[in-house]
Amino acid sequence: MSEPKPPLDANAAALARVNLKLLQTFMLVAENRSFKEAADRACRSQSAISMQIKQLEDQLGARLFNRTTRDVKLTPEGSKLFASTQRGLQEVGIGLRNVQEALAIRRGQVALACAPTIASTHLPHILAEFERDYPGIKMLLSELKSADLYRVIEADAVDFGIGPISGDPDLDFEPLLDDPLHALIPMRMCPHNRRTITLAELSSLPLLHYHTSTLMGAMFEREAAARGIALNVRYRCIQAETLVAMAEAGIGAAILTQSIVRFADPNRSRVYKIVEPELVHRYGIVRRRGKELSPAAERLAQLIRVSLRQA
Secondary structure: OOOOOOOOOHHHHHHHOOOHHHHHHHHHHHHHOOHHHHHHHHOOOHHHHHHHHHHHHHHHOOOOEEEOOOOEEEOHHHHHHHHHHHHHHHHHHHHHHHHHHHHHHHHOEEEEEEOHHHHOOOHHHHHHHHHHHOOOOEEEEEEOOHHHHHHHHHOOOOOEEEEEOOOOOOEEEEEEEEEEEEEEEEHHHOOOOOOEEEHHHHOOOOEEEEOOOOHHHHHHHHHHHHOOOOOOEEEEEOOHHHHHHHHHOOOOEEEEEHHHHOOOOOOOEEEEEEEOOOOEEEEEEEEEOOOOOOHHHHHHHHHHHHHHHHO
């Protein structure tokens, strides 16, 4: 024989006597201070709304509204019910959102666009950790140069991106990583007994750097022009791997970020930080202006924030 169920507490017992649909109608009337407007919003007749309020008042044993030909006002009992119901609906809303977010995190999808520099250096361990923590989320990755990255973000084709910071007014930028520019110089061209090199000194070497269609390539040549420095540019490339390979082949000094040069072969080239001026390429999270991320995308974004800030 099963044990008897415990009796309901006073609040639960009161709630059991009330039809929740009647509470929704009550909130409509109270918020609009009008039976007519409440009826219009509920797409029901005014008499039906009045009947539901009467049923609720009968169930509670209290009058909830004082009605005149001009206005509808809450009684003291109605005001108490309105405040408590409002709090309750807010809590229910939070609970429903929490359930939806939990489900989205377990079986959602995230589309990410990423600049090649970050994709080849910082992103692999970030994605490995994310997939380990959220195995049910499907990841879609597009590795794109900055112009294409901005375009897919503006078109809402991805949730967000990781890329260079620019002044595009249609995008929101969240800076996370300052990546200083370095010169990767073949052994036969290396200055001795130092680890820095000025922009003026670089002008005497054959240079390899990013194409001016990229933000970093444009920034490098703009900084040189602003100082009246004429650069001896041999090749302009798109991929960092190409620049590294050419420098290690002895063709010239490659201009790269710190994230890339740390993977170069120390037996074939040396790394020099560029000074006078110090040049920095800044990366961060990029999203369409005003766009809110899904719960799954926000979890990935948070992991990226932590990782890049610690880099």
